[in-house]
C-alpha cells in the first residue's frame with residue numbers, strides 16, 4: 440500500500456474558537472490507483488492533502504507511506520518524505536521565476552538526487568514542452584506552466600503524486616488535456632494519484648472517488 444491513513448483528526452484554532460475540520464478520516468491509496476477527493480468548499484480537502492503530503496501534522500491518527508509512519512517524525516524526516524516519496528502539484532503552478540523551464544523541470548529531481556536527463560527529455564516531450572525549455576515561466580500560458588509543474592513533480596519518479604485542484608486555474612478544454620497528460624504519465628510510472636477537485640466531471644476520469652462531508656468520508 441502506498442498510503443494508509445487512519446483516524447485522522449485536525450482542528451484549527453481561529454479567532455472565533457476551535458474549528459474541527461477532520462473528524463476521523465481513514466483512506467488508503469494503492470499503487471497505480473487514481474483517487475479523486477471531492478467535497479464542498481471548506482470540507483477539509485486541502486487540509487487532508489497537506490497532512491498526506493507531510494506539510495502539516497494531524498492532531499491524532501496515523502499516516503503511513505509505504506509502511507513508514509510519517510506522523511511520528513520531526514520536520515527533517517517529514518522533509519525527507521516529501522523529497523523522496525511525494526510529487527506535489529498545486530492550483531498555483533509555483534514555478535521558480537528566475538529559472539528557465541528546463542531547470543524548473545529538473546529542480547525536484549535534482550533536489551532528491553534522482554535527476555535523469557533521459558527521463559526529463561521524455562517528460563518534456565510528452566508534456567509538449569520541448570520547444571519551450573529555454574523560456575521562463577512568465578513567458579508561458581497557464582496550461583503550459585501547469586504541464587511544467589506536473590513534469591517537475593514526476594521527474595524524481597515519486598511513488599505518489601498529490602495534486603490540489605491542479606486544473607483549477609485552467610479553462611475547461613485546457614484542464615481536460617492537462618489532466619489526460621497527467622493520468623497517462625501517472626499510469627506509465629505506476630505511481631498512485633490523489634487529486635483534490637471540485638469537478639465531478641474530472642473526478643469521473645479517476646478510478647475511485649472519496650467525498651468529504653462534515654469532516655468525514657461520506
Ligand SMILES: Nc1ncnc2c1ncn2[C@@H]1O[C@H](COP(=O)(O)OP(=O)(O)OP(=O)(O)O)[C@@H](O)[C@H]1O
Pocket residue numbers: 451452453458460478479480481482483484485486487
Ligand atoms: N491554517 C488554518 N487556520 C485556521 N483555519 C484553517 C486553516 N486552514 C484551513 N482552515 C479552515 O479549515 C476549513 C477547511 O479548509 P480546507 O482548505 O481544507 O477546505 P477545502 O475543502 O480544501 O476548501 P476549498 O474547496 O474551498 O479549497 C475551512 O473552514 C478553512 O477556513
